[in-house]
Amino acid sequence: MATAKKTTIRWPAWARKTHKWLALIIGVQALFWMLSGLYMTAVHIDIIHGDALVRPAPVLPVDPASVRDPAEILARYPAASTIKLDSQLGQPVFIIGEGKKRALVDARSGAPISPLNQAAAENRAQAIFAGPGKIVRTELLSVIPSEIKGRSAPIWRVEFAGRWRPTLYISPQTGELVAKRHDLWRMFDFVWMFHIMDYEARVDVNNLLLRVAAWMAVATSLTGAWLLLFSFRRKRRVRKPAQG
Template sequence: MATIRWPLTVRRVHKWLALFVGLQVLLWTLTGFYMVVVHIDTIHGDHLVKAVPVATIPTSGLIPPARVGAIGATEVRLQQRLGMPVWRVQTEDGVSAYDARTGARLSELTEAEVRRIAADLYSGDARIVRATRLTTPVQELGKRKPPYWQVEFAGWNRPTLYIAPLTGELVAKRHLLWRVFDFAWMLHIMDYDTRSDVNNPLLRVATWSAFAMAISGAWLLLWSFPKRKKKAKA
């Protein structure tokens, strides 16, 4: 029966594991470095919008939400749209908005109104490049369902605000550093589809392969020390 030459076997295993998962380990290092170096508040784009104080909305003279069909709704919220108090009603069929003073159902904001809202929210002084009403999902908004307005501003980092078409709410803020982070996150967790599954099979295989590569490398390192001592004595 042939004797297993463990050093040779482990070296081969280590080599093939390094070839298989070495690139991913490098990607883990580079993407992890980016995610640590760039502050998370910068990634979130907090600097893109002004710090707006919470507005106090007087409730006197407003109609109750029950009169606008809010019975059975999953969420009812009083908020402002261009300075006007509105009831935002969320149902299983979607979102609707009503004038809180008259009860009239509101239509969607016009492009001009959306541009005005975005310009008021934006903390910079760059001009608006384009405003587009989207009806199909975009990758950078994840699971958020359209429609929403995409308002892009001029600048190297392509600052973009997403505005809700009915209520004028800020849905999300995106820019180049966020998009780089999102791409780095995709590479880091190895979820090339939804970019959200941190426990997918591909990541598990790569993680255990990297662990085996590290263990085999550590074994080879420890095994090499006695061998060097014997050579020194000879």
């Protein structure tokens, strides 16, 4: 009996069985992977980054004779390590860096400008926003929203009217653009969560769930390839009746 059974192992049935049971477990995730991957490849990353949301603010040449000397301003902040001369809204400014802290001062008078008030933040956002829309909402956030995680608070959030809810984040300390977001970016971040299966923080690409699921996907593909070996015939034949 034992030997008779051995000769009746039906490999096609085994291939089908393993493939369908693996697929039962991983099928929904496989679909998520494909659809999220499709979105991330089909929408160009430059569009996702919102490159078209802003236009470079005109940078005006600065006559160093008309501004305070950078070193002189830097010396006023003993713990600071960097100073940058730039222009904002057509005026020369210094941005002083001290670790993660920043300060903005008028480069002509040396008077502090930071922290920016609402009007100053809106003016800067409006100056670089490339769309036709007007500002619909401005708020000073003291808690960093997940769409700009890793940035420092407080931060001005300036939302404009227009397609995909374009939003610019302006630092009250430097007056500079910190991040630009719109719904295409938010959608990317959402599908990325499905892609890396970190359904909480959307950052951990080494989580155990992903590792297990990814290897199950490998097994599903391999058993699928195995099943392919039995799935094509040269011509239709009557199936042999199973023996035993």
